[in-house]
Amino acid sequence: MDVSRETSAVSDWQYSFLEGLRSFNIELEEEQLRQFQHYHQLLVAWNRRINLVSRKDATRLEIAHFLDSLLIVPELQRRRPQTLIDVGTGGGFPGLPLKLALPEMNTTLVDASRKKTLFLRHFIRETQLAGVTILNIRAEALAQSHAGQFQVGVARAVAALETLIPLMLPLLRPGGIFFAYKGGDLKNEIDASKPVLAQYHASLETVHTFKLPGIQKERKILVICKHSEEK
Numbered sequence: 001m002d003v004s005r006e007t008s009a010v011s012d013w014q015y016s017f018l019e020g021l022r023s024f025n026i027e028l029e030e031e032q033l034r035q036f037q038h039y040h041q042l043l044v045a046w047n048r049r050i051n052l053v054s055r056k057d058a059t060r061l062e063i064a065h066f067l068d069s070l071l072i073v074p075e076l077q078r079r080r081p082q083t084l085i086d087v088g089t090g091g092g093f094p095g096l097p098l099k100l101a102l103p104e105m106n107t108t109l110v111d112a113s114r115k116k117t118l119f120l121r122h123f124i125r126e127t128q129l130a131g132v133t134i135l136n137i138r139a140e141a142l143a144q145s146h147a148g149q150f151q152v153g154v155a156r157a158v159a160a161l162e163t164l165i166p167l168m169l170p171l172l173r174p175g176g177i178f179f180a181y182k183g184g185d186l187k188n189e190i191d192a193s194k195p196v197l198a199q200y201h202a203s204l205e206t207v208h209t210f211k212l213p214g215i216q217k218e219r220k221i222l223v224i225c226k227h228s229e230e231k
């Protein structure tokens with residue numbers, strides 16, 4: 001897509017999205033950009049009736065939600081997972097943008113809210129996106145049916161690490177990775193999660209820090225690995 005304002009019918013949000021993608025070295029094809037456009041339209045329309053994104057963020061969806069979700073794309077491109085689960089996905093973040101960017105990846109989006117999963121089903125039906133499973137279920141009930149099935153787990157703005165780790169780690173295969181999208185000062189949260197990390201045979205590998213354009217707060221993404229063998 002042509003990113004120069006003068007020569008194309010690219011709207012402001014698309015222009016800012018394309019700039020953002022470029023600054024994080026994320027490449028998307030025309031067809032993928034069209035899917036993001038569709039997602040944008042539907043989010044704006046449905047957000048009038050159900051609370052998918054905050055009012056404040058609704059004016060800069062392309063950065064606060066799309067680009068933010070996509071920050072781990074370069075890392076996923078290196079690791080090439082075939083399966084991803086997003087727990088507490090809400091309006092699809094970060095799992096759905098990741099699926100749009102990496103279409104080969106089988107993606108499961110989970111949320112306890114029926115309204116939010118209805119929105120996601122609507123989008124999937126309209127775009128005929130293959131390889132997406134939407135589950136309207138509480139994460140606590142997932143381990144029974146989906147234990148050890150995923151190579152990657154993601155969660156953003158769902159719960160504290162101490163609560164998330166027992167929900168996410170059982171879903172991962174040995175050697176799998178949980179990317180926890182967080183912000184702020186995490187020291188206390190990380191300290192508090194240490195016993196539960198050990199209990200679930202996992203360790204915190206690294207914390208990535210990102211600065212999104214126009215957004216004050218830093219985004220931190222914790223990379224938590226499930227050990228291949230129980231140590």
Ligand code: SAH
Pocket residue numbers: 087088089090091092093094110111112113116137138139140155156157158
């Ligand atoms: N990840 C999205 C939504 C965050 S809001 C984003 O970053 O925009 C938190 C979401 O998690 C809500 O949609 C809520 O319904 C869901 N949620 C909270 N606890 C849950 C649980 N135990 N199981 C499934 N979904 C849960």
